[in-house]
Amino acid sequence: MxxxxxxxxxxxxxxxxAYRLLEARFLVTGYDPLVQxxxxxxQLGGTVATAPEPVFTQCSVVVLSLPTSEVVGKxxxxxxLARGAVIIxxxxxxxxxxxxxAKTLRSAGGVYIxxxxxxxxxxxRNGEAVVLIGMDDSQAKNQHYGPNGDLVESVLTAIAPRxxxxxxxxxxxxxxxxHNLLLGLHRAVLAEGLNFAESLGFEPQTTLDVLRETPAASAVMATKGNKMIASEYAPQATLSQHLKDVRLILNLADEIDASVPLSAEHSRILARAEELGWGGQDNSAVIEAYRNGKFSAGE
Structure with a gap:
């Protein structure tokens, strides 16, 4: 079974x-407070629990995909937490x-990944993402996922082959x-460039098509360029979620005394877009901070 x-x-x-796991022929039991x-x-073929507890009692491996690490703690x-439980x-x-x-899981006899x-x-969903793994020191050195290693390996492979x-x-x-620092700044630069080109009178689609053939091309142009041009912001990852990440970057940089001036400016641009009502939309909506005439850098 x-x-x-x-x-x-x-x-x-x-x-x-969930889609990836079901496609790999796993059973999936999930919980989310939002009914939809x-x-x-x-509809995908999974089973729904009415609270988190049944998910942990019914499943030896549980994937957490929550808004913040504070929510994970709650x-x-x-x-x-059952002995031997694995949290991904x-x-x-x-x-x-x-x-x-990780310390909480270890004390309960479980594994946190x-x-x-x-x-x-x-x-x-398309199998194109990369997953970055962090594990206990001994596991990381041996590149082994713990007592349920084969199952965990199969789950991670289903989620992302790379x-x-x-x-x-x-x-x-x-x-x-x-990673998110670099990716987010790529999006902001694309937004600024497209808005600048449009302000100069260049047709947006032509601008994007030409830039894709030049040294300025980036993967972000392929994933977000058309969304910015069409103002089509069906979310793949929300703007507010990325703003949360940029604030984490700034906090961490402050702790280690690292210089991240572009990220500081980026946080202000994202905050402006959020103020304009784009927080729940795709992160490509950052371009709306530029399109709004009231926005200016450094405000």
């Missing part, structure tokens, strides 16, 4: 992971929280922030 894998958090990323998300899992403290946490959060969660996703929900073990717990979250 196929293994039953739990998922807590059925938003954009969680629902894409639970209904979507049922969920873990609200359930009974895909939440982008504070690396120090991940280290605390960071599995930070480098890619959008669409890229996960994975990198970054190091101990906390390392993957830190590396994910490096």
């Amino acid at each position: 196929p293994a039953n894998i739990g998922i807590v958090g059925l938003g954009l990323l969680g629902s894409a992971i 998300r639970s209904d979507a899992l049922i 969920v873990l403290s609200s359930v009974a 946490d895909t939440t982008t959060g504070d690396p120090r929280d991940a280290e605390k969660h 960071e599995a930070n996703v480098a890619g959008s929900s669409v890229q996960i 994975r990198f073990i970054i190091g101990p717990v906390g390392a993957a979250s830190r590396f994910k922030l490096v």
Whole structure:
């Protein structure tokens, strides 16, 4: 009989992971407080729990895909963690929280694995994303996922064929922030460039098509360029979620005395877009901060 894998958090990323697991012929039991998300899992062929607790009691491997690491802590403290339980946490959060969660799991006889996703929900669904792994020191050195290693390996392979073990717990979250710094700035630069070109009188689609053939081309042009041009912001990953990540980047940079002036400016641009009402839309809506005449850099 196929293994039953739990998922807590059925938003954009969680629902894409559920799809991948079901496609790989796993059973999936999920929980989300929003009824429409639970209904979507049922339509995919999964089973819905009415609270987090049954997910942890029915499934030896549980994937967490939650808004923040603080929410992860609340969920873990609200359930009974069985000895041998494996938690695969895909939440982008504070690396120090991940280290605390790992300690909680160890004390309960379980295993905590960071599995930070480098890619959008669409890229996960299409098998195009990369997963960054953080594990206990001994596991990371041996590149082994613990007592249920074969099952965990199968689950991670179903989620994303391409994975990198970054190091101990906390390392993957830190590396994910490096990734998100670069990716987010690529989007902001594309938004600024397209808006600048349009202000100069260049036709947007032609601008994008030409830029794709030049040294200025980037993968972000392929994933976000047409969305920006068409003002089509069906979310693959929300703007507010990325603003949360940029604030984590700034906090971490402050702690280690790293210079990130572009990220500081980026946070102001994203905050402006959020103020304009674009927070729940795709992160490509950052271009709306530029299109709004009241926005100016450094305000």
